Amino acid sequence: MSIFLQGTAGVALAGLLGAVRAQGRSMIDFPKQKIVVAGAGSAGIGVLNAARKTMARMLGNNEDAFHSAGRQFWVVDAKGLITEEREDIDPDARPFARKVKEINRQGLGEGASLVEVVNQVNPDVLLGLSAVGGLFSKEVLEALRSSTSTRPAIFAMSNPTTNAECTPEEAFSIVGDNIVFASGSPFKDVNLGNGNIGHCNQGNNMYLFPGIGLGTLLSGSRIVSDGMLQAAAECLAAYMSDEDVLKGIIYPSISSIRDITKEVAAAVIKEAIEEDLAEGYREMDARELRKLNQEEIKEYVLNNMWSPEYQTLVYRNE
DSSP: OOHHHHHHHHHHHHHHHHHHHHTTOOGGGGGGOOEEEEOOSHHHHHHHHHHHHHHHHHHTSSHHHHHHHHTTEEEEETTEEOBTTOTTOOTTTGGGOBOHHHHHHTTOOTTOOHHHHHHHHOOSEEEEOSOOTTOSOHHHHHHHTTOSSSSOEEEEOOSSGGGOSSOHHHHHHHHOSSOEEEESSOOOOEEEETTEEEOEEEOOGGGTHHHHHHHHHHHTOSSOOHHHHHHHHHHHHHHSOHHHHHTTOOSOOGGGHHHHHHHHHHHHHHHHHHTTOOOEETTEEHHHHHHOOHHHHHHHHHHTSOOOOOOOOOOOOO
């Protein structure tokens, strides 16, 4: 997976984990989430793989856990729901193809439309990575009202704004006030009346790119492992206070980006050490790195972060 897709997958994964918290549940309940995904391109499959691996790690990180995690996704592309009956199925999408007998019991079949899938599955999350503007139509959003979730989440992640699957105004007005909304493009929050705000969370790659890069560099790891990516996503998801998350705010303010970067980098280094991938950086060799506790790792990161501080230049007219 390219670093760009890793960043996209990591930020989306952090949002998905944050949505679990917004339901008043622990992130460890993530494997119980039913997720309908619109879009099976490289970005969509990248997010799916990251989410599935994270679910599997939470369930025990074995073959049964990986298989069980795969059953939490229903993937819909331009031809409809992807099942094992699909001819010439994309190899990357094959692991997420639904079994025919299982899907028939749900009243669905190969090529079922997005609205049909949402109606029958009643998902916790509707995740858009289709690059098709307006794909989450009035009918699709109305179907999401039947979600079994206490607080369904809508991720309209396609860029730019014209490609967003829906707007926050559409989501809140059709599905209701008690949802979590996130997008890949910037949108303004929605005034819901009576002093209530519908928060629009922008899943920007910049939340993770600096921290993943810095953490990988300072650990001396030669690769960015799935575990390091998951650690970064979980760190970002846990960054928000319970109070903010219960308001539907699942991504922090960009103004906190330096502190976020420190926390994410430290989480990445810790995971690299645990996976025996850390080789050290400059004077901090692998042996010394392993001796550091969590606070010392954060201090190590902070001491190696560049600060854009410049001397004041005074010009004198002669």
